Amino acid sequence: xxxxxxxxxxxxxxxxxxxxxxxxxxxxxxxxxxxxxxxxxxxxxxxxxxxxxxxxxxxxxxxxxxxxxxxxxxxxxxxxxxxxxxxxxxxxxxxxxxxxxxxxxxxxxxxxxxxxxxxxxxxxxxxxxxxxxxxxxxxxxxx
Amino acid sequence: xxxxxxxxxxxxxxxxxxxxxxxxxxxxxxxxxxxxxxxxxxxxxxxxxxxxxxxxxxxxxxxxxxxxxxxxxxxxxxxxxxxxxxxxxxxxxxxxxxx
Numbered sequence: 463x464x465x466x467x468x469x470x471x472x473x474x475x476x477x478x479x480x481x482x483x484x485x486x487x488x489x490x491x492x493x494x495x496x497x498x499x500x501x502x503x504x505x506x507x508x509x510x511x512x513x514x515x516x517x518x519x520x521x522x523x524x525x526x527x528x529x530x531x532x533x534x535x536x537x538x539x540x541x542x543x544x545x546x547x548x549x550x551x552x553x554x555x556x557x558x559x560x561x562x563x564x565x566x567x568x569x570x571x572x573x574x575x576x577x578x579x580x581x582x583x584x585x586x587x588x589x590x591x592x593x594x595x596x597x598x599x600x601x602x603x604x605x
Numbered sequence: 606x607x608x609x610x611x612x613x614x615x616x617x618x619x620x621x622x623x624x625x626x627x628x629x630x631x632x633x634x635x636x637x638x639x640x641x642x643x644x645x646x647x648x649x650x651x652x653x654x655x656x657x658x659x660x661x662x663x664x665x666x667x668x669x670x671x672x673x674x675x676x677x678x679x680x681x682x683x684x685x686x687x688x689x690x691x692x693x694x695x696x697x698x699x700x701x702x703x704x
Contacts, residue, residue, distance in 0.1 A: 545623065553614075
């Protein structure tokens with residue numbers, strides 16, 4: 463079995479760093495577009511702008527630390543460092559699914575097909591990220 | 606309302622994934638350890654079987670040697686008896702005068 467690097471986790475880290483910086487630098491401009499990374503659910507809970515940016519950067523940093531430290535960490539600790547980002551992606555997947563199903567974003571009606579085509583890449587990435595994390599930690603001792 | 610469910614559901618899914626992965630890893634490690642033990646016992650068993658075969662061969666060789674030695678002892682005994690008979694013939698009767 464050939465075990466490759468978990469590129470989808472690097473992808474998630476890069477996306478969250480980019481969005482975290484965007485939300486810190488220009489919160490007004492970036493906030494309305496956060497649905498593109500499935501973060502509209504967290505805005506409805508009152509976490510937005512720079513605070514959301516810091517949360518994304520924090521989760522991405524922990525995930526990056528987990529990947530860089532590699533086997534210097536135990537399987538469980540390495541997994542726990544990936545959990546915040548994993549949680550963000552799981553939440554994004556559920557939030558996107560609910561938006562597509564309900565045809566609205568934060569109470570505003572939006573065409574379902576438009577939502578689906580816009581959110582589907584993020585939803586696929588969330589699923590692949592979950593699979594990558596599970597595979598990474600199930601094969602921990604074989605790497 | 607739907608948005609409020611997401612954090613709770615996320616927490617449940619994340620914990621379930623963590624628990625499942627840990628459980629699965631543990632199961633695989635245990636299975637691997639069991640397989641290693643079985644392999645070790647199997648190799649030891651083969652070693653013992655070879656040793657038993659060698660010992661059996663040595664035992665058969667020893668048995669053949671014992672038979673041979675018994676035969677030689679019997680031959681020696683026969684020779685001894687013959688020698689004693691000859692000596693008896695040449696031994697003067699008791700009380701006879703030497704010239």
